[in-house]
């Protein structure tokens with residue numbers, strides 16, 4: 001696959017089929033992930049690939065609790081994640097779409113065929129893990145696997161997850177993400193984002209680029 005196709009179309013693909021992912025693909029996703037850079041090449045990371053149904057059921061229960069807590073804490077329990085407070089209709093629709101899709105994932109987390117639990121430690125930058133996470137997702141995309149980067153489990157129910165996964169809790173590990181993975185039920189498409197001109201300046205703050213990049217530079 002063209003690298004730009006992977007970059008432009010790797011989306012949060014939450015709705016996936018229950019069909020298992022061949023082990024060779026799971027292997028390659030992690031093998032691509034560990035090629036990613038980390039500060040001082042420390043590689044302070046571990047990956048737990050979960051395919052066992054009993055463990056997925058347990059993680060699913062904890063994920064749902066974490067998701068419900070997040071929606072309650074940050075959106076006062078509003079299932080549309082505050083879409084009604086978004087002034088722009090188009091943006092509000094997007095928020096509703098994401099909240100529905102995220103709620104679907106929280107209900108169906110245990111049915112996702114594979115999950116990559118991503119852990120890190122000893123990382124003064126606090127961000128060394130994200131290139132590896134993204135590389136796992138891009139490698140999945142190259143194999144036609146849809147992924148979704150999730151963080152609520154590690155944020156709100158880490159103790160439960162440590163217990164379920166038998167992670168030592170005295171070694172400094174933290175769960176940065178759980179990447180869900182499976183064959184997509186929906187279609188791939190170019191990620192819709194605020195255009196480059198809106199978010200980029202040239203040389204100094206406020207100096208417009210005038211690159212006229214209203215449309216993506218790669219499309220189907």
Ligand SMILES: Cc1cc2nc3c(=O)[nH]c(=O)nc-3n(C[C@H](O)[C@H](O)[C@H](O)COP(=O)(O)O)c2cc1C
Pocket residue numbers: 010011012013014098101102105148149150151152153191192
């Ligand atoms: C740091 C980070 C944390 C995220 N956490 C979650 C999460 O806990 N649950 C979830 O369903 N999606 C989560 N997402 C997915 C985002 O909602 C998604 O990437 C975003 O809406 C863009 O989706 P798109 O690429 O399909 O347009 C997270 C994404 C990022 C980058």
